Amino acid sequence: MASVPDTEVRKTPLYDLHTSLGARMVPFAGYAMPVQYPAGIIAEHNATRGAAGLFDVSHMGQAILRGEDPAASFERLVPGDISGLTTGRMRYTLLLNDAGGIRDDLMVTRIEENGVPALFLVVNAACKDADFAHISAQLASDVELQILGDSALLALQGPKAEAALGELAPECRELVFMQGAEMTVNGAPAYVTRSGYTGEDGFEISLPNDAVAGLAQRLLDHPDVMPVGLGARDSLRLEAGLCLYGHDIDETTSPIEAGLAWAVGKRRRETADFPGAETILRHLNEGPDRKRVGIRPDGRAPVREGAEIRDGGGGQVGVITSGGFGPTIGGPVAMGYVDSAAAVAGTTLNIELRGRTVAAKVADLPFVPANYKRAS
Amino acid sequence: MADRKYSEDHEWVEVEGETGMIGISDYAQEQLGDVVFVELPDVGKMLDRGDEAAVVESVKAAAEVYAPVGGEVIEVNDALNGDPSLVNTDAFGDGWFAKLRLTDPAELDELMDEAAYKTFCEGLD
Numbered sequence: 001m002a003s004v005p006d007t008e009v010r011k012t013p014l015y016d017l018h019t020s021l022g023a024r025m026v027p028f029a030g031y032a033m034p035v036q037y038p039a040g041i042i043a044e045h046n047a048t049r050g051a052a053g054l055f056d057v058s059h060m061g062q063a064i065l066r067g068e069d070p071a072a073s074f075e076r077l078v079p080g081d082i083s084g085l086t087t088g089r090m091r092y093t094l095l096l097n098d099a100g101g102i103r104d105d106l107m108v109t110r111i112e113e114n115g116v117p118a119l120f121l122v123v124n125a126a127c128k129d130a131d132f133a134h135i136s137a138q139l140a141s142d143v144e145l146q147i148l149g150d151s152a153l154l155a156l157q158g159p160k161a162e163a164a165l166g167e168l169a170p171e172c173r174e175l176v177f178m179q180g181a182e183m184t185v186n187g188a189p190a191y192v193t194r195s196g197y198t199g200e201d202g203f204e205i206s207l208p209n210d211a212v213a214g215l216a217q218r219l220l221d222h223p224d225v226m227p228v229g230l231g232a233r234d235s236l237r238l239e240a241g242l243c244l245y246g247h248d249i250d251e252t253t254s255p256i257e258a259g260l261a262w263a264v265g266k267r268r269r270e271t272a273d274f275p276g277a278e279t280i281l282r283h284l285n286e287g288p289d290r291k292r293v294g295i296r297p298d299g300r301a302p303v304r305e306g307a308e309i310r311d312g313g314g315g316q317v318g319v320i321t322s323g324g325f326g327p328t329i330g331g332p333v334a335m336g337y338v339d340s341a342a343a344v345a346g347t348t349l350n351i352e353l354r355g356r357t358v359a360a361k362v363a364d365l366p367f368v369p370a371n372y373k374r375a376s
Numbered sequence: 377m378a379d380r381k382y383s384e385d386h387e388w389v390e391v392e393g394e395t396g397m398i399g400i401s402d403y404a405q406e407q408l409g410d411v412v413f414v415e416l417p418d419v420g421k422m423l424d425r426g427d428e429a430a431v432v433e434s435v436k437a438a439a440e441v442y443a444p445v446g447g448e449v450i451e452v453n454d455a456l457n458g459d460p461s462l463v464n465t466d467a468f469g470d471g472w473f474a475k476l477r478l479t480d481p482a483e484l485d486e487l488m489d490e491a492a493y494k495t496f497c498e499g500l501d
Contacts, residue, residue: 041435042410231409231436300413300460302433325412325435332413354415354431 012058013152013209014216021220021227029125031059034229044232045327048198049368052158053228053236054219061128062151062206064111065119065135067143071110074119077138078108079255079274081265085110087117090178090193092263094255095123095131100276100283101251102258104131105243109180109193120180120191122153122204124245152212157202157236159371160224165192165203168218172203177372186215197233199240199370238333239326241294241365247305248292248321248335256283257337259292259365290318291343294363295334297323297351301358302332308352309338309360317342320351328368338362380468381487383444384496387429388468389476391484396445398429399472400463403497408434411463416452417474423447425483430473432463445483447476 009032018025023034034056036044047053065074071082080093090109094102104127109120123131136145156165165172169185172192180193188211196202207215219225234244243249249258254276256264261284268274272281297303302325309318323334334351342349347362380390386404389396405411413433423429423443430441452474456462463471478484488496 035436036409040410045435235435300457301415302413302438304438325433327435 041231044228047226052160055155058152059125061123062148096275100279161202198236294365382493387444446479451475
């Protein structure tokens with residue numbers, strides 16, 4: 001790993017905590033981020049599946065949309081039913097280009113400030129500058145985007161997350177999956193959502209930069225909480241079948257090809273007033289030519305992004321977009337795009353791996369069932 | 377270990393007679409993180425010094441392992457197929473990769489001894 005001068009890499013407010021914990025720091029999306037701590041990626045992955053993992057995701061972009069009907073204004077950019085969100089509800093949605101490709105994926109939560117509706121956005125770190133410029137340029141003149149430069153973001157994920165965070169903020173127990181609320185956490189004003197990127201129950205906590213180190217330390221003092229880096233974040237989300245922007249989805253993939261038809265709201269399908277609607281609705285109605293699928297390679301060797309996927313006759317039918325070792329599965333797992341004819345669970349395919357051919361099967365996603373706390 | 381030599385790519389070779397046992401260093405396994413698969417060379421394969429001898433897959437990435445010296449592969453460590461994490465737990469022992477019948481023992485002179493390798497690694501941190 002080439003070393004990068006400090007001046008070129010930004011630090012989150014938890015940089016000193018990461019280094020004091022012995023993290024291996026790597027440049028990621030312009031930030032120095034922990035890829036793993038001394039316990040290692042497999043231990044961190046297993047801790048998140050079995051107890052609770054704490055992730056610094058302060059590099060991600062946070063912003064608030066305010067003004068006259070921000071949901072209606074934001075719907076010009078995304079296919080989700082944003083106007084249909086009630087206060088405290090959140091949705092996964094997509095910034096689209098005019099061809100129906102995905103500029104970024106993001107979480108949007110309807111919040112209320114002094115009784116006035118607003119939207120809280122969380123976007124990918126690598127895309128945030130472009131996203132915010134794009135959103136600002138496209139908004140109605142009476143809607144304003146405020147980038148939250150002074151807010152950090154923690155994710156606490158795993159079956160013990162509720163018990164650990166509940167000791168500091170009992171109200172978090174009331175939330176169900178994809179719901180958020182303001183609450184005081186460890187003495188600081190925070191916005192907490194029950195969401196995450198691991199397939200596990202858990203929370204994301206947005207709070208002021210100057211309060212995040214104190215909260216992180218309190219959570220890490222809990223015997224069930226382990227710090228987790230980007231390495232395990234990737235293996236967890238891969239097992240959960242969740243897309244990584246820039247890999248599994250990008251400007252060339254439509255939501256339907258990506259298996260994200262559920263992010264295209266029912267009402268929006270009828271109004272057809274989002275970017276690329278013609279292409280996306282055609283994919284929805286006629287079926288796309290290719291689809292994102294799960295892939296289970298035979299044997300133990302992981303297959304990685306970029307590997308060609310071939311059919312029995314040797315013709316290329318697709319490409320791997322994410323691949324690695326799934327610690328919970330105990331073997332290699334991958335995702336990729338294949339021709340729709342091959343996108344049926346159980347289909348046998350071949351993956352090119354260092355000049356050899358590895359047999360693989362198309363598999364249902366997720367590889368590991370989600371463990372979200374749904375409304376009963 | 378007096379007869380263990382190291383390459384700048386963090387491979388080691390331990391020589392006994394005409395046979396060199398090869399593996400990767402503790403520094404290398406530490407950098408790679410959790411090893412989940414090792415692709416070993418076929419027995420009988422002729423390797424020139426610097427040829428790809430194995431591929432180590434960690435959770436995150438694949439890394440090539442180059443032959444620190446040339447030779448014919450006469451044995452591989454099958455135990456790694458069952459438990460690749462031996463590379464992490466015992467890089468200089470049970471985590472060995474292959475044994476080579478050396479082509480040219482003089483190639484060993486190009487490698488670092490323990491002290492030189494230690495200094496080399498310190499310069500990398």
